[in-house]
Amino acid sequence: MNIVVCVKYVPDAQSDRTFSDDHTTDRTNVDGLLSELDEYAVEEALKLVEAGEGEVTVLTVGPEVAVEAVKKALKMGAHKGVHVCDDAIHGSDAGATSLVLAKAVEKIGKPDLVLTGLASTDGTMSVVPAMLAERLGLPQVTQVSELSVADGSVKGRRDTDIASETVEASLPALVGVTDQINEPRYPSLKGIMAAKKKPVETWSLSDLGLDAAQVGFEGSWTKVVDVTQRPAREKGEVQPDEGDGGTKLVEFLNKSKLV
Amino acid sequence: MTAHPALDKLTAIDSLLSEEERDLATTVRSFADDKLRPYLADWFEAGEIPAREIAQQLGALGVLGMHLDGYECAGASATMYGLACQELEAADSGLRSLMSVQGSLAMTAIHHFGSEEQKQEWLPRMAAGEALGCFGLTEPDFGSDPAGMRTRAKRDGDDWVINGSKMWITNGTVADVAVVWAQTDDKIRGFVVPTDTKGFTATEVKHKLSLRASKTAGLSFEDMRLPGSAVLPEVSGLRGPLTCLSEARFGIIFGAMGAARDCLETALEYAGSRIIYDKPLAGFQLTQAKLADMTLELMKGQLLALHIGRQKDAGTLQPAQVSVGKLNNCREAIKIARECRTILAANGITLDYPVLRHANNLESVMTYEGTSEVHQLIVGQALTGEAAFR
Numbered sequence: 001m002n003i004v005v006c007v008k009y010v011p012d013a014q015s016d017r018t019f020s021d022d023h024t025t026d027r028t029n030v031d032g033l034l035s036e037l038d039e040y041a042v043e044e045a046l047k048l049v050e051a052g053e054g055e056v057t058v059l060t061v062g063p064e065v066a067v068e069a070v071k072k073a074l075k076m077g078a079h080k081g082v083h084v085c086d087d088a089i090h091g092s093d094a095g096a097t098s099l100v101l102a103k104a105v106e107k108i109g110k111p112d113l114v115l116t117g118l119a120s121t122d123g124t125m126s127v128v129p130a131m132l133a134e135r136l137g138l139p140q141v142t143q144v145s146e147l148s149v150a151d152g153s154v155k156g157r158r159d160t161d162i163a164s165e166t167v168e169a170s171l172p173a174l175v176g177v178t179d180q181i182n183e184p185r186y187p188s189l190k191g192i193m194a195a196k197k198k199p200v201e202t203w204s205l206s207d208l209g210l211d212a213a214q215v216g217f218e219g220s221w222t223k224v225v226d227v228t229q230r231p232a233r234e235k236g237e238v239q240p241d242e243g244d245g246g247t248k249l250v251e252f253l254n255k256s257k258l259v
Numbered sequence: 260m261t262a263h264p265a266l267d268k269l270t271a272i273d274s275l276l277s278e279e280e281r282d283l284a285t286t287v288r289s290f291a292d293d294k295l296r297p298y299l300a301d302w303f304e305a306g307e308i309p310a311r312e313i314a315q316q317l318g319a320l321g322v323l324g325m326h327l328d329g330y331e332c333a334g335a336s337a338t339m340y341g342l343a344c345q346e347l348e349a350a351d352s353g354l355r356s357l358m359s360v361q362g363s364l365a366m367t368a369i370h371h372f373g374s375e376e377q378k379q380e381w382l383p384r385m386a387a388g389e390a391l392g393c394f395g396l397t398e399p400d401f402g403s404d405p406a407g408m409r410t411r412a413k414r415d416g417d418d419w420v421i422n423g424s425k426m427w428i429t430n431g432t433v434a435d436v437a438v439v440w441a442q443t444d445d446k447i448r449g450f451v452v453p454t455d456t457k458g459f460t461a462t463e464v465k466h467k468l469s470l471r472a473s474k475t476a477g478l479s480f481e482d483m484r485l486p487g488s489a490v491l492p493e494v495s496g497l498r499g500p501l502t503c504l505s506e507a508r509f510g511i512i513f514g515a516m517g518a519a520r521d522c523l524e525t526a527l528e529y530a531g532s533r534i535i536y537d538k539p540l541a542g543f544q545l546t547q548a549k550l551a552d553m554t555l556e557l558m559k560g561q562l563l564a565l566h567i568g569r570q571k572d573a574g575t576l577q578p579a580q581v582s583v584g585k586l587n588n589c590r591e592a593i594k595i596a597r598e599c600r601t602i603l604a605a606n607g608i609t610l611d612y613p614v615l616r617h618a619n620n621l622e623s624v625m626t627y628e629g630t631s632e633v634h635q636l637i638v639g640q641a642l643t644g645e646a647a648f649r
Binding site (some may be wrong): 075184185187188189190191193194196 | 282335486
């Protein structure tokens, strides 16, 4: 079974995340990494291929530095990588990004399965998997916490607040996984040493038959018109407990509309 | 790479590493932070560790016997092995000991001196962490002078029969296989001993104040009968065990700096957040003098480790240089750990912080694989040509 895993290079949530002047997330001047939520998709792909046969191709769209996300997945054990990198892609919204991903998946070949994570840890929109499935004309099963593949179909469990659904789809399909599905492996020494020799292709828009006008700010349906950084957290109020601590606490919670 | 960006920026050790080396350090560090560090205080307090489970996890990471070639071993560089030791020992010296004894002592002995059958039987399983090994050289009365060992192996037809005892054997009670060194009628020979062999007994050493997150044992052999194929065929004399010890010493040069770095990172963070007389402890001159002096020694020790690693990879390393590294880095690491304890004051004596745990562990690290005194004598001999051991 051949699997394409879509991954994103995101700013490290532990570092200071900022926006550029054009209101896009600054992905170049901060420490970045493979979005943690995508590690679950990589792990699931590796498990499926290890249990049978086939190859895992990791796909990302992003600036030059985004190749680091692909490399991390290769160190975990993926077989090859594709990095779509073109200045014109800068500013693409979810819709435009899904177009680039769809063209890249088509160029990679006809995978049996396209895997994604739950959402990126920077944008957190969680819409690209659905858009991508639509563009590829694939059945989509998103937000699954358990996955199995047998007899040309895929079966996943979706946990909601009130019930757990088991959803089945015929292959080829797109599946999005949650962070409950597995425990991503650490890159092993052998994985790190082997990754150096694994192929990573870099594709531009023209390699995908796309025009600059179809992507970036111009090709996007949505636009971030303003960004306000969340105000710094204010210092808390210390209330000494003089026997009435409980009352004061309830008063505070009540005032804050928390009870 | 470190938890303290300012320290990282000042030492800039990362800039001397290849991408592959940095990746390995990162992966071992992440593993240790997620899977080991949260449990260390409890393991240390209880004197218990899930050795088998940890060995399997280390096997999955590929770090057991990682510097050996073939037999499912990764064939990584010596420097990479050192970096793995550094990151594991930043968590706890006892866990690095588990890896050292498995990879540098037991596996190296079998890899360098074993028969093809011995290698095939043990090395792949040991690399995967499915089989654990220990290394029996030291005896109750013979540590720095192993040539005096009393353990005897006698021929009986094709078999060997071994009597004697070993002491301070890391992994002894959890091992599946022991590499045991014994005096024969001719020279000292090594034996590959499955620990379920009749006559083999391992007894845990209790009441330790150091390396409590590590299993230490005494071994005893009573008319322990082994087939002729159990002997390590490719070596006789002390060269065998001393070759293995030199490998383990090498890892300690890096490892000790891992423990020291963890202490310094802890002290830096503590001093920055502990308010005393209305300002952070870090803002006091005496504290800064301590922090600055410790950083100098950490950086010098890390550079020394890397220098020795590069020489080992180039094939130019002399044994006396390993002694320089082990002597310096153990000595400075324990000084740093103790000094950090003074910055943490009373909090420093608890297991809520790693500093006294590291300091206590480093007492053992200074002693095993060649005491500081022995290393002074090795360096002294290299300088003067005079042997002053006895």
